[in-house]
Amino acid sequence: MIKDNVSPESLNEISVTMHTLLQRIGEGPFMKRTVRELLFEGWSLQNYVDLIVMLSEAAGIELPQLPEDPRFGLYYGVRTATPPLILLRMRVYNYTMFIC
Numbered sequence: 174m175i176k177d178n179v180s181p182e183s184l185n186e187i188s189v190t191m192h193t194l195l196q197r198i199g200e201g202p203f204m205k206r207t208v209r210e211l212l213f214e215g216w217s218l219q220n221y222v223d224l225i226v227m228l229s230e231a232a233g234i235e236l237p238q239l240p241e242d243p244r245f246g247l248y249y250g251v252r253t254a255t256p257p258l259i260l261l262r263m264r265v266y267n268y269t270m271f272i273c
Contacts, residue, residue: 187228194224212259215246 195201198220210216222243229236244250 191224191228194227198224210246212247213249215244215249218243218245 200220206216222239226236226239
């Protein structure tokens, strides 16, 4: 979104700035979340929203209306009488990788 609205010369500077800001809030390119968080409870994206708002204000880019409680979870906010059935299939082609 921001990338589409800045000059190509500024992309590296923005990338370095974003990386530095993410480190300050204890975030990085990888994260650990529980299955419950990924699917149902979700996790707060407020830190990311704050960074995007700060960068968009600095760049003079107007953002669309943002949600009051920015959370991500695949089924977060979905209310059903029964929880969704999730089937996981796993194939092991090399069983020796599990032998200690």
